[in-house]
Amino acid sequence: MENDDQYTLDYAPSAVQHLGVGLYKQLPQALIELITNCWDADATKVNIHVDYTQRTITVADNGNGMTHDELNMDFLRVARNRRTNSRSGLSPNGRKVTGKKGLGKLALFGIANRIQVCSIKDNKKNSFEMNFNVIQNTPDNRKYHPLALHVNEDTSESNGTSITINDLTVHRITPIKNLVNALSKRFDKYSKSNFLVTVTDNKDYIKELDESAFKESIKPSKVEYTYVFPDDFEQDIKRDNALKELKNRDISGEVFTGPTPLPASAQGFSVLSRGKLSSEHSVSQFNERSNDYFYSYATGYFDIDFIDDDLKNDYISTDRQSILWNATDDLMQLRSNLGKLIALIVRRWKADRKAAKTERTKQTLHSLDAVNKVLNSPNLTESDRELLEKTTDILEDDKSSISSHEKKKILELTSKHTDAYKRDNSVYLELIPKNFSVPNTVGSKIRRLREEMVSAATDENNTDKFILSQGLLLRALLDTTTSAVLIKNREELCSLHILNKNEGKNENTIYNIKLGKRYKYLVYYLAAKGKLSNSNSKNVIVGDFNRLNVTSHLDQLMHDDERWPTFKTLKEIWDSLCPNLLKAFELL
Known part of the structure; x- marks a missing residue:
């Protein structure tokens, strides 16, 4: 004894x-x-x-x-x-x-x-x-x-x-x-x-x-989002049987995400039973194929007491590092349900981050005076806005290591490459009428010519180059627009006796019409379509074209290496042609 x-x-x-x-x-x-x-x-x-x-x-x-x-x-x-x-x-x-x-x-x-x-x-x-x-x-x-x-x-x-x-x-x-x-x-x-x-x-x-x-030990030093189950998922629980079953079994938990990827040792989810760790942190806790980038940002835990309630059977490893998920059908179903919850959190997280990034982009853009002026410019184009927003999106990526000062410089340089900035800050700003724009319904060639004009208008150091580029581009724009309108509407132009049968025979015959005559036909067609203020204005417009020697001045740029039209002359030509080009765009 x-x-x-x-x-x-x-x-x-x-x-x-x-x-x-x-x-x-x-x-x-x-x-x-x-x-x-x-x-x-x-x-x-x-x-x-x-x-x-x-x-x-x-x-x-x-x-x-x-x-x-x-x-x-x-x-x-x-x-x-x-x-x-x-x-x-x-x-x-x-x-x-x-x-x-x-x-x-x-x-x-x-x-x-x-x-x-x-x-x-x-x-x-x-x-x-x-x-x-x-x-x-x-x-x-x-x-x-x-x-x-x-x-x-x-x-x-x-x-x-x-x-x-x-x-x-x-x-x-x-x-x-x-x-x-x-x-x-x-x-x-x-x-x-x-x-x-x-x-x-x-x-x-x-x-x-x-x-x-406990929570402070697993939470990231900076928490971007927190998702609490079941509190934050009441509406989803009503629609999803998997989530409903989790709530019915008194399962609760929290998922925290950081603004940047967490250290590998902090990533993943743990499981507690009766307050005691039952399964170590793991990104594949509820899904073996957890390769979504979300998992590098997330950490959290779930309280699942009933796993450890069985008085006879034990589903937790002796070292309390893992749960024997495959031990019973019930545990396998539980793991599947938790995987569905995590998948829902992933979708929410991506939507939340997208919305936050959009807001950060907006705030960043409007925080810089140079960029803000462009965004509020009456000359802002959709391509300008897209350029600035895409640039900011890249800079605001949480994986970016670019400093705030460098981001500011990049955005300011980008803003100076927008059409709006070029039009608003060009020395020759007064050359191109402010209301001149090419709608998206017009062919890509004409729109591209307009973009080239805006781009060329910012060369502040070379007057000759500016006159040359603007004159040649205007010549091309006028040539392309008149041809496009006549070709598209040649049958109607012939029926109106604006074009004769030989001139309107096909595209090539229209291309062979001299520029001045093509412009005259365009103006007459605008009058016939009711685009001009009165029937007599067509003769005034054509008269101005001839008085300004538009064809002669623009042709000089292509053929005469000594003579250049002055800025004043080019301005007068622009002011004369602009209203009729805008009306012509309506016919394309």
Whole structure:
């Protein structure tokens, strides 16, 4: 019979190596097992103290504590499913118990050789020390008895349990701030009033883990969007059975996205059950083909308690790194439903980002005076607007490394290449009438000639080049427009006796008509179509054309390398031709 004063590890000593040491090799994972034990013991305060000099760690709580018998039956009895021995898996105070397999305490031997356990309950103190080296040397046909330190010793101390981890075997103890962050990520029941965990070290560091700890540990440093289930999806839940099923099973969660891609270690989603991490962060948590760029921006979690509610079957891996999704049809369906929820979030995220980018583009464009003037110019064309918006879209891409100053310079340079800027800022602005524009219904050649005119009108340093380009382009525009109108309407022109049969025979015969005569026919046709103010104005218009020697001046530019029309002459020609060209465009 065992000595009643003894502590006994109720398992083959060799099993400790297989079940415990190999379970966790990192400090945070091992410590979280102790924190959740404190939760299961109804503790409201827990203190974790790390002494980096002495290489010891103490975890102390103010929970229910354990008697000598309870230490033997509950703590030292390995693989005991405590949920089957409690009120439907609840603690004495009604908390959902997180422990299940009874292996967590063995995990401590993955990071240390000696563990001291001290528990006080009902004014009795009991404590012992487990030594991994002694456990290893204990034959399987014998029981291992931890070293008794206190057995039912009277005390006035309050109930609670403390575990001291000595002789750490990890080469480097996790830095305190990293440790706090890792503990925060693995549990979501911290609370100032109900379960406050305080982490301290031997250099006076102190950090309280409360309600904000978990979310703050997984959220990006800058959050662009947050999607909360089920709160943000009530309308979708009404339409989608998959989402409806998730809500009916009390599944909740949040997805956070950053404005730029997150570090790889921060990407993906985790699953919590009863507040405890059940599955590590993973981008493929709910979809094996998660290759959408959304996943590099997103992080989040989902609370799925029912996964861990089964008192007999276990669907969470022992190291709590993953969920056995393929274990049952129910879990496979659950994963599929969660995948559909994520797909919906992806669509929302893309729409939100597109809308935000459009707004940023608008704000950026209107924040620069030079660009703003172009956007508000009466000469702004649709191609101008598209050029500026597309340029801004590229510059506002979150993958762009271009500085704000460089973006400003690029946009200002781009604005100077717009038609509106060229027309508004040309030295020869007064040459081209402000109301002259070519509608989109007119052929592409005529519209292109107009664009070339605007482009050429900004050469401020070379007057001869300007006169040459504008004169030649005007000659081409006049030639093309008159020919296009006569060719398109030649049958009607013949019936009106404006064209004779030989002239209107085909396209080539029209091309052979001299420019002055073609312009005359165009004006007569405009009069016949009621486009002129009165019937006599056609003769005035034709007379002006001849008086200004339009053909002669424009032909000089092509044939005479000595003589140039003056700016004044070119201006008079433009003013004379512009109203009739605009009316001609209406006939095309």
